[in-house]
Amino acid sequence: MAAAAAPAPAARRGTLVCASLMARSSREMAAEVAAAAALGADAAELQVGCINGFQPRRDLPVLLAQPRPLPVIVTYRPKWEGGQYEGEDEPRFEVLLLAMELGAEYVDIELKVADKFLNFLSGRKPEACKLIVSFHNYEYTPSVDELLSLVDQIQATGADIVKIATSATEIDDVSRMFQVLVHCQAKQVPIIGLVMKERGFISQVLCAKYGGYLTFASLEKGKESAPGQPTVADLINKYNIRQIGPDTKVIGIIGNPVSHSKSLTVQNQAFRSVGFNGVFLPFLSDDLVKFLKTFSSPEYVGFSCTMPHKETAVRCCDYLDPIARDIGAINTIVRRPDGKLAGYNTDYTGAISAIEDAIRASQPIDPTTSPLARRLFVVIGAGGAAKAVAYGAKEKGARVVIANRTFARAQELARLIGGTALTMAELESYHPEDGMILANATSVGMYPNVNGTPLSKEALGNYSIVFDAVFVPKETRLLREAAECGIKVVNGLEMLARLVVVQFEFFTGGMPAPQRLIRDAIMTNTQ
Numbered sequence: 001m002a003a004a005a006a007p008a009p010a011a012r013r014g015t016l017v018c019a020s021l022m023a024r025s026s027r028e029m030a031a032e033v034a035a036a037a038a039l040g041a042d043a044a045e046l047q048v049g050c051i052n053g054f055q056p057r058r059d060l061p062v063l064l065a066q067p068r069p070l071p072v073i074v075t076y077r078p079k080w081e082g083g084q085y086e087g088e089d090e091p092r093f094e095v096l097l098l099a100m101e102l103g104a105e106y107v108d109i110e111l112k113v114a115d116k117f118l119n120f121l122s123g124r125k126p127e128a129c130k131l132i133v134s135f136h137n138y139e140y141t142p143s144v145d146e147l148l149s150l151v152d153q154i155q156a157t158g159a160d161i162v163k164i165a166t167s168a169t170e171i172d173d174v175s176r177m178f179q180v181l182v183h184c185q186a187k188q189v190p191i192i193g194l195v196m197k198e199r200g201f202i203s204q205v206l207c208a209k210y211g212g213y214l215t216f217a218s219l220e221k222g223k224e225s226a227p228g229q230p231t232v233a234d235l236i237n238k239y240n241i242r243q244i245g246p247d248t249k250v251i252g253i254i255g256n257p258v259s260h261s262k263s264l265t266v267q268n269q270a271f272r273s274v275g276f277n278g279v280f281l282p283f284l285s286d287d288l289v290k291f292l293k294t295f296s297s298p299e300y301v302g303f304s305c306t307m308p309h310k311e312t313a314v315r316c317c318d319y320l321d322p323i324a325r326d327i328g329a330i331n332t333i334v335r336r337p338d339g340k341l342a343g344y345n346t347d348y349t350g351a352i353s354a355i356e357d358a359i360r361a362s363q364p365i366d367p368t369t370s371p372l373a374r375r376l377f378v379v380i381g382a383g384g385a386a387k388a389v390a391y392g393a394k395e396k397g398a399r400v401v402i403a404n405r406t407f408a409r410a411q412e413l414a415r416l417i418g419g420t421a422l423t424m425a426e427l428e429s430y431h432p433e434d435g436m437i438l439a440n441a442t443s444v445g446m447y448p449n450v451n452g453t454p455l456s457k458e459a460l461g462n463y464s465i466v467f468d469a470v471f472v473p474k475e476t477r478l479l480r481e482a483a484e485c486g487i488k489v490v491n492g493l494e495m496l497a498r499l500v501v502v503q504f505e506f507f508t509g510g511m512p513a514p515q516r517l518i519r520d521a522i523m524t525n526t527q
């Protein structure tokens, strides 16, 4: 078979974004290559084993017809390495050889049979085609030593590009892959080093910082070829992967869950708008202490903490803002130039200023005193967010009342801040005076349990302002029912917009936040 004129592989411009395609027919897959190109991908991986009734001599010419929108990797994965192909090696090798002859820019072969494949080829590999020799571990990520030994074994086969894809059982596993990427970069070994599964997600983005040759992405949500894979659009538009390089600072939100966080879109957009060389990532972690120990290098400059870490985070910091210390919960950690960690609470400022602004907007008030001064301020909840809101209100001179499902926790928080405690049953008929403010600082009413509400509609009539820290959905049942009673409501997005502005300034070392952009993005983005 005559070799088709193969286009040169894409000129290297940082880590390549490769759409991994698993369409059921060659026509559909060819259309997906065009779609990936339109989204801005640099390459496409054709998983030909996914094509129903795959016939190499019929399907490969369709897939590899010139002109092609993108350089391609042809992968024909056997079942024993997580793929679809069940037959003998030889027919599979024939397919890969045909792909090379038809001008595929890359062909992928598994380490286990790489020597056998090269024997089979016996010099027939066209010069322009690069051989990726791959190793997959679908269960865990081995030690750094084991990974480096795999790199050596793969290199020894004569591979043009080393590929190692492992699996994360915890986010900390990814740091071992980063060490391997750094090692390979120093030795100028082209490597694709990725950690699959949700907890490995950051590897798919940060490989660009550590010099990975290529990262895989799906064409759209639901079409992932490996668990935890981002979409092409998210890598390029949300995480700004084209801007990520060795000097890029890493910031992110630590918690579980984190993928819902609006900060992911908003902070990255804000960073880009002011030219800050940083990326904001989801750090899905159940163990904050371990996470901070693992990702302790100076370029990891800041962290937003969310559930369940806001209280543990206090113990992880070398320095605490005095109000954050009183609250006993923080949501922001900044790594100082000396490496020490400083903790702050921007929930408190976000929530309180959102409520103050709403009161100020509806009635003329002396600007020198807080509109919360002397008001009766009822907080529902006794966790980290509740502590922040309660301390904030107290600091502004409000008389604070805490109500919580577990009454003992309400009493504890009330004692701490110098307020009073109520049971939830007492709260239903609590109306010592008019003009009270209600703040929900529990997760009741949060998606997906949107029918939940912390207080009955009948009891809401006792308040003049109702605030909900929940922001998914924007209008919780609590706020909807309060509005139906004609009460002024303040939603959690108002708090979020304010706290994200403050976090931005911490993370960027004091750059003025693009407030309008942050506000608009928070109010309009669904994610």
Ligand SMILES: O=C1C[C@@](O)(C(=O)O)C[C@@H](O)[C@@H]1O
Pocket (backbone or CB within 6 Å): 253, 260, 261, 262, 263, 264, 304, 305, 306, 307, 331, 332, 347, 496, 499
């Ligand atoms: O409550 C929030 C919102 C948040 O969890 C987010 O999703 O951006 C980030 C936290 O730091 C903050 O306290």
